[in-house]
Amino acid sequence: MLSLRDVHVTVAGSTILEDVSFEVAATGVTALLGRNGVGKTSTLRAVLGLLPRTGSVVFDAESLDGRRTHEIVRRGIGYVPENREVFAGLSVAENLRLAERGSAPPRYDEVYELFPDLYARRSQAAGTLSGGQQQMVALARVLLVENRLLLVDEPTKGLAPNVVVDVAGVLEKMADRVPVLLVEQNLTVVRRMAGRAVVLNQGRVVHDGDAGGLLADGELTRRLLGVSSGAGDPV
Numbered sequence: 674m675l676s677l678r679d680v681h682v683t684v685a686g687s688t689i690l691e692d693v694s695f696e697v698a699a700t701g702v703t704a705l706l707g708r709n710g711v712g713k714t715s716t717l718r719a720v721l722g723l724l725p726r727t728g729s730v731v732f733d734a735e736s737l738d739g740r741r742t743h744e745i746v747r748r749g750i751g752y753v754p755e756n757r758e759v760f761a762g763l764s765v766a767e768n769l770r771l772a773e774r775g776s777a778p779p780r781y782d783e784v785y786e787l788f789p790d791l792y793a794r795r796s797q798a799a800g801t802l803s804g805g806q807q808q809m810v811a812l813a814r815v816l817l818v819e820n821r822l823l824l825v826d827e828p829t830k831g832l833a834p835n836v837v838v839d840v841a842g843v844l845e846k847m848a849d850r851v852p853v854l855l856v857e858q859n860l861t862v863v864r865r866m867a868g869r870a871v872v873l874n875q876g877r878v879v880h881d882g883d884a885g886g887l888l889a890d891g892e893l894t895r896r897l898l899g900v901s902s903g904a905g906d907p908v
Contacts, residue, residue: 674699674822674852675720676877678727683711688876690726690757695871695881697822702844702853704867704884712876713856714755714866717824721745728805731866747774751815755826755856757807761800765810767789768799772814784813787846793860798852805836812843816850826856841865872897900902 675697682690686752690712705713717881719726722742730737737745746752750753769791773779775901780813785792788809794802799810808828815823828844829837847853848866851905857863863870880897888894 674733675722675854676729676731677716678729678731679714679773680716680719680726680730682724682726682876683725689724690719690876691871693728693876693878695878697854698852698869701854701869702848702867704863704870705854705856705873706898707873708862711873713824713873715876716873717752717826717854717856718822721750727794741907749821749850751818751820751821751823753811753815753823753825755830757804757811759799759802759807759810761798762797764796765799765802766795766885767796768810769780769817769907771788772817774818777819779817781817784817787816787843788813803836805832808832808840809843810837812840812847818845820851821852825853825860828855829857829862835864859886860898862896 678694680690680693681688693712693716695830705716707713715724718724720730720737721743722737722740732748732750735748769781769784789805791809791813794806799807802810812828825844829840832840837859844855845866846855861883867884870882870887871878872879872880872887874897894900
């Protein structure tokens, strides 16, 4: 579904990504892993054209090279940013309305079926929601329209363990509908849903393979990620 080849990103003279190459499967979840600051978020932003890059990015057999961000998004790539970035002063319903695009009718019935709490709170200001509820708004926005790939950045970051369980369950249901490239630090969440894992270190791909195999190897996990393979909240 998505292919990166020799992607480089340089910002203010500093190399952020160097020769990054990997593929995202057309189904399920591909996890993008690594310690903090190794370039995971920058990779997602480079795919979306939010960072200047060289190299090749191909989405569903179509080159994204030279495309602007709005053109890339219109091709069916949804983005859930790391810090949710809801519009705090707008209601839940207004946040969702801003995500509408194209001529196809938005999928409000499906979204509210998946997120019943958002339906109950649709008139509430998004800024007054809990962190978990705001994350649900961020996820709901990309499901409201026809996307063919989702880029999801740290969806369980800062959430309580019981909320992590809820978010992981929603992500699993989302991945049944559309492939996901997932940046996630909670390895229990990764183990639960990812089929493949790509690991970055200092802006380079240092591992690309089966997620279960990586997390089953405690020494390899510690060496590449700096944590034990059992790290994370129970999910």
